[in-house]
Amino acid sequence: MIIIMRPNATAKEIAAVEQQLIDYGFKTHPIYGETRTIIGAIGDKRLLSMNQMLMMDGVENVVPIMRPYKLAGKELKKDPTVINVKGVSIGANALAVFAGPCAIESQEQFSGIAAQVKKSGANILRGGAFKPRSSPYSFAGLEDEGLKIMANAGKEFDMPICTEVLDTRDVELVAKYADILQIGARNMQNFKLLREVGKCSKPVLLKRGLASTIEEWLMAAEYIMSEGNENVILCERGIRTFETSTRNTFDLSAIPVCKELSHLPIIADPSHAAGKSKYVCALAKGAIAGGADGLMIEVHNCPEKAMSDGEQSLTPAMFSQLMTELSPIAAAVGRTL
């Protein structure tokens, strides 16, 4: 880290800062300028927080040199991570397309949608058994029964299934049925849950928090990976801004930024970003052209009767049309669909 002293820092203050750094095992490299002193410090910053240095008398600012994540970053692993789930690769040349309804409502509903999205080219089923709802009075999912419905459909259509887990107490149960565990945007910094899915052997789809920076997101991935689970899939789903014409603002640039900083695969969820089905296709196309490794799309056979998020769901026919239109875009960026 680099410690920038105030212009009027005294020699005593400067000496105290140097001593503190040395005490924590850092090598110091002071630069005594005309107006102020700057101290470069080389060492393991985990032993000494930037905040501790900032608190010392005479210190104006402290600048980190290294990024705070190791396993999620590229310093230790340069090659892109490819995750294989029951024969489907995520992060490979072929795009991963997760599709399905927001909430699982019945076996008939779910299997019906599964049949249609599979036909259109989706390769992973998604659906909610445990639903985070902003109102305690809203439908919160079929829970255990929903998991079984999903698993049945997964077997019937030979597709891996992905569903959200909300509670540390449910990780074991959800992992029993699901092939990919989803951590939702609201739980991106539920650190206990991150550690728990990190102890699990199933890949984790990690959605970006509503107001999380990319660095915080990669730190959340680091939590999971630090417990031994290296199969993390990032999912950009829009961030909260002042704009109200969409539910969230889809941050397209998160795709190239994550590709630069991390080896993990990244997919896009245009459904939650837009919040309105009429904008989903434009975002999906933009995400693939911008380099995403796949998509997560909400599809419902009867959106106006959906028990959750119908507003943003495509019908199977709209989804089929989208897949047709995506194909040449995928080809244009060297990917297959």
Place this chain on the structure above:
Amino acid sequence: MIIIMRPNATAKEIAAVEQQLIDYGFKTHPIYGETRTIIGAIGDKRLLSMNQMLMMDGVENVVPIMRPYKLAGKELKKDPTVINVKGVSIGANALAVFAGPCAIESQEQFSGIAAQVKKSGANILRGGAFKPRSSPYSFAGLEDEGLKIMANAGKEFDMPICTEVLDTRDVELVAKYADILQIGARNMQNFKLLREVGKCSKPVLLKRGLASTIEEWLMAAEYIMSEGNENVILCERGIRTFETSTRNTFDLSAIPVCKELSHLPIIADPSHAAGKSKYVCALAKGAIAGGADGLMIEVHNCPEKAMSDGEQSLTPAMFSQLMTELSPIAAAVGRTL
């Protein structure tokens, strides 16, 4: 709710919307304007989501009439809620002042700070036993041992204690020691945790999420209250914005807005909002003048050695000075300190 039809909506579309409303038990009141039709619908909106209506052909917009929370709002309860914890009132004329270190480091540290903040006028002890940290490699609290240290200090100084709970699995344990359970900003929409503390008999301090609207915050309070626990204390702790000179942007207006919309008490946490100790006092004074029912302040005997958040902690001497300066401001708004 009010359904605004598109200018070119057909008679058939309008009829279908009316029928759907009637099917769900609403009374409809259509207004046939020259350019478009508007349909007022009176009924229980929990049975029919706005999104379902929005999905129907010919519908341009749906406007809610009623607020989505009932228990947290003022429709059913107009008088301000006053919460009594071991002789300390929160929401009453006298201000509640929560003080203590971010993380509990040892009995000696915690009791030492407790003695000093009590002397300066704090009436509730706060401290972290379970710490949410953005890095998996940071100190995450003393956990069980921290709870015991807190409880000891609570008895020694005859003060109620408040500490954060992070995991549904820990609610019972934390509730055994703590007098007030804190739900942190990152868990404001951890709905399973909200339900779990809602089943508990201890009051809950509910911090506002980093990017949560006031409506979402009151809905989180509704979650807790809907499980039977009506003792919820709101805590404004700054929201995430583009400004970087403070860690978060303290939203002073949240105080009068919550006072208008809810009967629940609201306190301010200037320490987490500012992120820098030098700005804490100005925010604390502003919050009290603006109508807050109390404060939560981080105090550490040696901030530059703190294991967490030292940067924003006041020293006991600074805290004592702040309490002295707050006293006439409290008096100016008719409160006592």
Place this chain on the structure above:
Amino acid sequence: MIIIMRPNATAKEIAAVEQQLIDYGFKTHPIYGETRTIIGAIGDKRLLSMNQMLMMDGVENVVPIMRPYKLAGKELKKDPTVINVKGVSIGANALAVFAGPCAIESQEQFSGIAAQVKKSGANILRGGAFKPRSSPYSFAGLEDEGLKIMANAGKEFDMPICTEVLDTRDVELVAKYADILQIGARNMQNFKLLREVGKCSKPVLLKRGLASTIEEWLMAAEYIMSEGNENVILCERGIRTFETSTRNTFDLSAIPVCKELSHLPIIADPSHAAGKSKYVCALAKGAIAGGADGLMIEVHNCPEKAMSDGEQSLTPAMFSQLMTELSPIAAAVGRTL
């Protein structure tokens, strides 16, 4: 507009609101529900502001029915606007590509870049003669001389030129040389300047403000159009959010939203959105796949010596590569490049 009365509004208050609406020429349609009254009001809302109604006793909320822009919206004009500038169409099937340096530094520099971008397929030259700079000590452009340099290059390479105007006093001068006048993000709500370019016969490229909603942006277009200049080109260039890994957050969804709400053409400026050249290509591709009518790209022959914004400029070689890669994406969405 729709006036929602409070649950406890008195009959007198309701009558007063109805009378006020009638006084302003509205037809009223009250709905007397069990818990509250709602009044639908049909008429010209320009005569009566929503705020005036909100101020009345007993009123809880006022909801607009109509969008506040007329000329920029689709009610009066459904067909997409195509703007022709010296043989180049903007908003047509062929994409418009504006390219050039942030600041014009010399005839040699500008003509050199112009030659290269034309060769790669750009069809409009862009460059800054008057530069808005956040520091008063930074290079603010060559001003008049810059305009002449641009005009020379425009003639030499037979390309229309686009440049920013910052001051009402300069509109006439800039319009003398430029084929398209640019209103920058910081001036999107400089209403006097909007009116002034609205009186001008040259098309206007209107960048979205850093923190402007799409509605405010369309209202800014309305300002220009209300003065008689209907040739407005919208340009999405990123909005300000909490994320710091890019200069701004490119709002991809603004493209389908504007396409839905307005007939005006919309292009994307990935250079200012990203703020870093390494992310420009991903955003450019995503924008075209998402439906943009064109791009504005900063190109500099020697970015590390650029007098402004070098960090985000592509070299001519990078630009040429981008154009090659964009070609199949354009084809995939039915456009030509």
Place this chain on the structure above:
Amino acid sequence: MIIIMRPNATAKEIAAVEQQLIDYGFKTHPIYGETRTIIGAIGDKRLLSMNQMLMMDGVENVVPIMRPYKLAGKELKKDPTVINVKGVSIGANALAVFAGPCAIESQEQFSGIAAQVKKSGANILRGGAFKPRSSPYSFAGLEDEGLKIMANAGKEFDMPICTEVLDTRDVELVAKYADILQIGARNMQNFKLLREVGKCSKPVLLKRGLASTIEEWLMAAEYIMSEGNENVILCERGIRTFETSTRNTFDLSAIPVCKELSHLPIIADPSHAAGKSKYVCALAKGAIAGGADGLMIEVHNCPEKAMSDGEQSLTPAMFSQLMTELSPIAAAVGRTL
């Protein structure tokens, strides 16, 4: 500035960076760490932009050491600036209270309000003659006539007057009548206008932009000051965030931050921040307790008939009540009202 090289930067890249710094007159101080090299550079950063360095091969990051403003900061002037306008001091112990209607509607209206706010203790009159309106169809002010009305009232009540200037072409005219020129939030980065009021002899009230960082705001002040006008008054008026229950989010922390970074006086505008009159008093009290040097409050004799912003205006009676309540708060922070 400090240049942080990438871990894999070559010796050649490092040498090139050092040479570039030396070429621009900097003294370099390299630190060769085990994993990477850091180069401290002491010199005048105006000659070399950070961006130029960032573009060089092998450079990962560039960190500024000095703040970009000089005249607005405290390095050259430590004492707080006190501005005297016709006997009223701004930035002194006594608080400055600007009051008046959003828009000037007639001599009778304005003088009536002036008489009342003076009686309640306001010491500066504010009112809009040129109004920035988001719709081209809204009332834009009485313009010249409004200026004359204001000047008449200023003389009659012996109070300085403050009004907004929107256009470089109007600066001379407005300065002829007004005692303080206001730059509105939407023009905070209208650099031509900043330069023009900088050439003027009247003090300037500079509102913070809707999405402007404090650093950008102080740079806007620097623009004005760099032209010779050192009498700049900062005015915090709320920033744009995701929260919609208030028009903007009042950033209370901007007050202590500006007090730390700058010698300029800072006042608060709770009316525009809240956007609703019912929240104005809480914000006004909080701002004074938090250290503001004064307030700007909208007062209208008949808010529900106001031609602009009635929703957020206090009545004269509410304003009088606020002044009474503010008095002990001012005393509590050692100020007089």
